[in-house]
Amino acid sequence: MLVPGADFPHLCAQCEDYPCVEACPFKALSISRKTSAVLVNDEKCTGCGKCIEACPGRIPHMHPADKKIVICDLCNGNPQCVKVCQEGGWNVLKTVTRGEHPYRLYARKPEEQTRSLAIKLYGEKAEEFI
C-alpha cells in the first residue's frame, strides 16, 4: 500500500505465455495442468531472481528466510483467499473457470497498480502521493 487506500493483492495472474517459467534457468517452475497455476519446485529453485525480472508485474516473491520463490498456486483449485473473502462478506474475490482472457494484463508492478487505483480514488490529487 504505497498510497493509503490503494491496497491491492500483488499476485500471479497466470499469464498466457508464462514468461517466468520461460525465464527460469533451473527449470524450477512449471504449469499446473489442473489449475494453470505456476508451481515452484523448491528443490530446484536457487533463488536467482530471474523469474522476478521476467514477470511483467515483478510478482514472484522471494521468501526472506528460505530464499526460494513463492508464487500463488491457486491452492490446487480451492483458493482459500476466495473462501475468506466470501465469509467476510466482501465478495471481491470469486473463483472462475479459465477461459480466453488477456490474463497478462493483470501482471502489474506495484507502482503502476498504485497509480491507477490512487487516481481512481483521489483523482488528480493522487499525483502528489505517487
Next chain:
Amino acid sequence: MILGYAGKFLEIGLSEGAFKDVTFDDKLLKDYVGGRGLAAKILCDRLISKWEELDPLGPDNVLLFLPGPLTGFFPGGRVCVSGKSPQSNGVVGSTVGGEFGVELRCAGYDGVIVTGQAKKPVYVFIKDSDVEIRDASRIWGKDGKETNTLLNKECRRLLSERYPRYGEWKEPAKLYIGPAGENKVRTAVVMAKWTHAAGYGGYGAVMGSKNLKAVAVKGTGPLPEVADLGKVRRMIDAVDKSAYENVLWRRWGTGGGGYSFAAKSSSEPIRNWQEEWHDEKGYGVDQFESRLWVKQSWSDFGCGTNCMKIAQVKSGKFKGAITDNPDYEMEAYLGPNLGIFVPEENVFMASLIDDLGLCGIQTGNVMGFAAELFQRGILSKNDLDGIELKWGDTEAFAKLAKKIALREGVGNLLAEGTYRAALKIGKMKGKDVLQYAVQSKGIGIGAHGIRSGKDFSTDIGYACSVQCGDHTSITDLPVDGALGEVWAVFNDSAICCNFSGGFGLPRNLKFDFYNAVTGLELTRQKWGKGGGLKTLQIQRALLLLGGPDLKWNPKVHDDNPSRFYEPLPSGPYKGKAADRTSVRESVQKYYQEAGWDENGVPKSETLKKLELGDVDKALRKLRK
C-alpha cells in the same frame, strides 16, 4: 521465556547514535504484559526518582513504542506510544493502528525504547536486526502525507538496492510526526498511514524534541511462537465472526456518531461544550457515506471489522481534501465543537489536522476554547492575530490550526494545549478563564459528555482516570466494574483494538486470547485485582508527581471541568448536569476502592501489597 514475545527490545540512544538489545524478565512481563503497562513500569524504574524535574520535552525523557503480545494476533495490529506526557506530566499509553507493531515483532523486537536527543533531524530505519539512524533533513518540515510518500520511496529504494534479487518489497510500516511534532506543540500526535494517530499524551512533541522524525520498520521473520496455535486461530475466527454480525458497525464505524451522539445521547461537544445536542440531519452518516467516502471498507492489519473509511471532498471550496475517516472524535471536535455542521468542511479540517500532525481532539478542544473566549469578548480579533474566530468559520479555524502547528503568533500560546493556554490567558486578561477549559489535568476531554447520562462515560470517568481526559480510559465504580480503567489497561497492554469484532465480544475473550498466545493462565478476576492495578498505581503516582511546569492537586483537579456542572441548555435532556455532591462522594469512594488515601495519594499498604515499594518511597513527600 513466555511465549508470544519476540524476546528482546531495541534501545536506541539518540544522543550517542547507538543502539543495543535489552530484555525484561518473565515476572515483569507477566505483571505488565506490554504496551501501556510495560511503558509505565519502564518509565517508573528509570525515572521516578527525578520525575518532578524531568522535562517531557527535554532529552532525558524516554520515548516508547511498545506493541503487546497480542499485536499481530488479535485482529487489527496496534502499538502503544508512551513516555512522560507533555500534556498531563504523567504517563499516557496511547495506542495507534497500522502495521508498525506487527512489522516490529516480525523484525524480532517486542518494542523500541528511545532515549536522548539527536543533534539534527533523523529517522530510524529498522530492517530485522539491522538498525540505522538516518539523516531526515530532507523530510523535516514536510506534512504528514508528504512524509509518508517520501519515506515509502526512500525505504523501498534502500531495500531494493540492498537486496537486489528480492524483487518488490512491501513498504515498511512507519510512525512519524508532522510539523506540529517538530515544533513541540503539546497537541501533536505520532502518526501512522495518513493519519492514524496516537493522540492522547502529546507524544508527537516528544518525538520532535528528540529530533526524531520517524521510525520505519520492516520485519521479515515470523510473528513470535504462540502456546496454542489452534486456539489462537479459533479466537481470531471468533473476533471476526462477531465483526461480521455487527453489520452496521462495519458499514459506518464510528462515523455514525457525529449525528447520533448529539441527536440521540446529547453528549457531543458543540461550540466548546456550551451544548451537547443538535439535530442537524445534514450531518448524518448517510451524508458522509454518500458524498464523501471514497473507500468504505478499510482496515488495519488482519482486521475483519474494517471500520475505517477514507473520505475525499469532491466539490466546492475544499475540493481534493482527503482524510482516512473522519471517525466520530474528528467529526465532533473538528465539526460541531467549532460550530461546523457541513460534512465537506469537517473532512477538510480533519485532513488539515492530519497533514499538520496535530491531534484532532486536543486541537479541536483548544480551538473551541479560543472561539468561546472570542464569543465572550475575552480574546479580541487583535489577540488572535486578526482572525475573526466565529463559530462555523472553517477557514478561520484552518488558519488558526496552521498557526498552532507552526507555533506562530497566537498559535504559540494555543500550542500549549487548553489548560496551559487557559492559565496564560487568565494572567494576561486578569480573568479566570479556566471555567471555559473543558479538560482534565491537561488533557482535553474526549467527545463523550457526561451530563445527559446517556453515553458510556461515567460522572467520575474523567475525574479519576490516570489518563485524564482520555475517553478510552475512563473510570467506574467499582474499580473493576464494567467500565473500570483496569480493562483499558489490559486492552492497551496486551494490545487489542476496542472496535475489532464490533460489540458483543464475550467478556473473557481477550483474556482467553492472551492465554492462548502466552500459555499463561490469567483471568479477568486476577487482572482486576492484580496486574491491572499495578499499572494503574504507577500511572497515578507519576501523574501526581507531575512537574516540572505543573502539578496536580487531587482536591482541585480530580474533578470534572466546570462546564459539566452547568445544565444542558437544549435537547431532550435539557437541564441535566453532573451533580457536584455526588461526584465528590464518588471520587472519595473511588479513592477508597483504589487504595488511595483521602487526598487521592496511593497508600503505602496498597503499594506494598502490589510490590511497589519504590513507588511508595517516591510518594512519601506527597503524603505530608
